[in-house]
Amino acid sequence: MDTPQNTALTRALTELPGPLPARGVIHIAIRHTDRFTVVGNDLAQHPGLSTAAVGFAVRIQSLPQGTEVGIKALAARFPEGEKLIAAALRELEAHGYLQRARTRLPNGRIVTRTVFCNQPAALLRPRAAATPPQLPPAARPIAPPALMPEPTVEPEASPEPEPEPTPDPVATPDPPAPLAAPPQAAAPPFVRLVPPPTAPKPPRPPLPRPRELTPELERISTALLSDLRHHAPQFTLSEEHVRELVPGVAAWLERDAHPDTIRHTLTINAPEPVNYPYQFVKHRLTVLLPPPLPGAHDLTPPPARRNPVTPFQTCDGCERAFRAPTPGHCRDCRNEVAYAQAAA
Numbered sequence: 001m002d003t004p005q006n007t008a009l010t011r012a013l014t015e016l017p018g019p020l021p022a023r024g025v026i027h028i029a030i031r032h033t034d035r036f037t038v039v040g041n042d043l044a045q046h047p048g049l050s051t052a053a054v055g056f057a058v059r060i061q062s063l064p065q066g067t068e069v070g071i072k073a074l075a076a077r078f079p080e081g082e083k084l085i086a087a088a089l090r091e092l093e094a095h096g097y098l099q100r101a102r103t104r105l106p107n108g109r110i111v112t113r114t115v116f117c118n119q120p121a122a123l124l125r126p127r128a129a130a131t132p133p134q135l136p137p138a139a140r141p142i143a144p145p146a147l148m149p150e151p152t153v154e155p156e157a158s159p160e161p162e163p164e165p166t167p168d169p170v171a172t173p174d175p176p177a178p179l180a181a182p183p184q185a186a187a188p189p190f191v192r193l194v195p196p197p198t199a200p201k202p203p204r205p206p207l208p209r210p211r212e213l214t215p216e217l218e219r220i221s222t223a224l225l226s227d228l229r230h231h232a233p234q235f236t237l238s239e240e241h242v243r244e245l246v247p248g249v250a251a252w253l254e255r256d257a258h259p260d261t262i263r264h265t266l267t268i269n270a271p272e273p274v275n276y277p278y279q280f281v282k283h284r285l286t287v288l289l290p291p292p293l294p295g296a297h298d299l300t301p302p303p304a305r306r307n308p309v310t311p312f313q314t315c316d317g318c319e320r321a322f323r324a325p326t327p328g329h330c331r332d333c334r335n336e337v338a339y340a341q342a343a344a
Helices: 007-014 051-062 071-077 082-094 215-226 239-254 259-267 277-287 331-343
Strands: 098-104 110-116 312-314 321-323
Touching: 051 082, 051 110, 071 082, 082 098, 215 239, 215 259, 239 259, 239 277, 259 277
Parallel strands: none
Antiparallel strands: 098 110, 312 321
């Protein structure tokens, strides 16, 4: 059975003007009148974006304002998985097309706000201040030309006609003065929303190293890195890479991290596929390094503060017990002595 042919497409090809190319794509462009989205070539032909990232950018750009475009929402709408969607969104965020920020609502709830820009390069260009339209000058009433009095002809003896008097030139009105333009508002300062693609990136932190790389730590670290491919085949490291990553694993072991814990941390939730296992393992060893365990004195609670107790003393006069920091007389005896001295 023959493959059915699209006769409408074949008929449209015959109606294209000019000679058709011998190879490559042939465009049949039909003008859209409704339900269309304008996509620039800077996005459609971006050399640094993958096809999945360009596709999701077009999808997001075609959605109405306020539509949820998180990873979960896109995965529920489209057949692609969450890992592919997350990787595509990271690409768009790295090239300035997408920006995600956490915002606190008035009710206290924290949500993630997504901002999409179809031309991030245009945000980096300085914006010219918009000049207000010039208002036409108000029309002033033009005074009508002055009418000259009719000349009077005096009677003469001879019938010679008197020449006509030349009228004075009509005074032209002054041109109206232009209205003063309203003061222009100062242009708002340009705020760069995304860093330019050519901005220097901060240096990456170095791989952690132990205080002392003992032979025992080096042996365990080498065995752990070499054994990663048995648990996850995508983490196959070369011998040179294993030697370079040994100090990072030794720093984890020096901080009492269990080898199973290190292996689980390096391989859990890894993207598929892992194109650069050496860089991936180095990044996790550096960023997820646990803090050193506290010592015994760090976990000892501080001693409880007690109020000092004033000891008991025996009065030298009446031998009655009273509280005082030093031996002597009680209050009653001191008062009696004071009264006796005052009476004397």
